Amino acid sequence: MDDPTLQLRPLERGDFGKGFLELLGQLTTVDKTMSDASLQKHFDELFPKPGCRWLPFVGRKKQTAYYIAVIEDTSKSTIVGTATLFVEKKFIRGCASCGHIEDVVVDGGYRGKQLGKRVIERCMEEAKARGCYKVILDCSESNVAFYAKCGLERKEVQMVRYLD
């Protein structure tokens, strides 16, 4: 992140116009036909406006359950890296919180600049600030080495059932 044009910050409303969905499209399927209004509505649900009386996914301490880190190449007004943290509240460990990192992706043209590590680290800091005792994520076998470099250890097996 020595390059001052690469800026790490939380996801903002304007990022749908800066290729945020297209970047996620490098990871998996996205619906690029969604209207900006629909995307803004979804953004509101995860990150309610200040003063909103209806506070979805916001805990007692007014911390949202979600934090989405992005890196913008400000020279191109383009989002080139992202990772999502969400915080799960549990009854175990004295009602502890567990952080989950999801949807980590760095633009193919920006590899080798440690951007993946930076978005992960940002999510870890947010998890710590929200009192999480651990952070977990699921990845393919081929990405284990990358996440090990980010300070995570192999632990369990992820299982899935598709519903549709």
Added chain:
Amino acid sequence: MDDPTLQLRPLERGDFGKGFLELLGQLTTVDKTMSDASLQKHFDELFPKPGCRWLPFVGRKKQTAYYIAVIEDTSKSTIVGTATLFVEKKFIRGCASCGHIEDVVVDGGYRGKQLGKRVIERCMEEAKARGCYKVILDCSESNVAFYAKCGLERKEVQMVRYLD
């Protein structure tokens, strides 16, 4: 569940007096010294009271992000099985939802009665009702066979970093 004394239902406020935490203690560390008031406060955070204007972790359709299934042995007023579902909202796949199953445990004295399968299936139904396109969970290598019988497939590797 042919045994009518074994009842499958959502977690209720009274379940802290029916051994819910003690059951979780068979899975991992729990704080059994927490006051009932603290536990009720945590319950409120996950499952707000009807009419509550402050709606933590509740989506636009008034569905809570969390669903906790329990099985009570009504002959003993004891919780003997549980699994937690929570729903993560994503920007991928047209702003899809992903279900996560956590903290699955069946009392040691009640194994072999398919109770694990029943709480998992209940969580799957709730995930479907909330529009999740998939449900994931992480388990130890030794539990892969059990979850395969529950209709889940091995997919990725879970990685962890402990923060405290």
